[in-house]
Amino acid sequence: MWLAIAALILWLAGYAVLCAVKPFAPCGRCKGAGYLQHFRKQRTCPRCHGDKLRLRVGRRMHNAWRRTREAGTRPMPERTSR
Template sequence: MLIAMAALILGAAGYAVLCAVKPFAPCRRCGGLGAVERFGKPKTCPRCHGRKLRLRVGRRAHNAWRRTHEAGTR
């Protein structure tokens, strides 16, 4: 049990460091290409709008927490 909790904490800490160092990741839908094939024709990816990157979930949560904290402490 203790080993599982330590592994979970280390995994979460590793993901937090990854979000701080590299906040953007390749788009999941287009694989970082910026285009998807629809009906045989290449189209701009609707998820990333051709930017090829997406903001990681952990970084998005951190940004929301930071905005909320700053708004509450003014």
């Protein structure tokens, strides 16, 4: 049991580092090509809009958490020196 928990924590830490270092991953729908091919007809990938990359799920969660935290945190009052 402890080994499984340690493995999970290690995996989560590794994924967090990966999201911080490389926040974008190849699009899973077009496999990073930027387009889809249907019956010899190419069209732009609707998921990545031809950018070939998508923001990772972990990075999306981090950005949402950061925006929520910033929206709920009161700004620090500016100190005036006397």
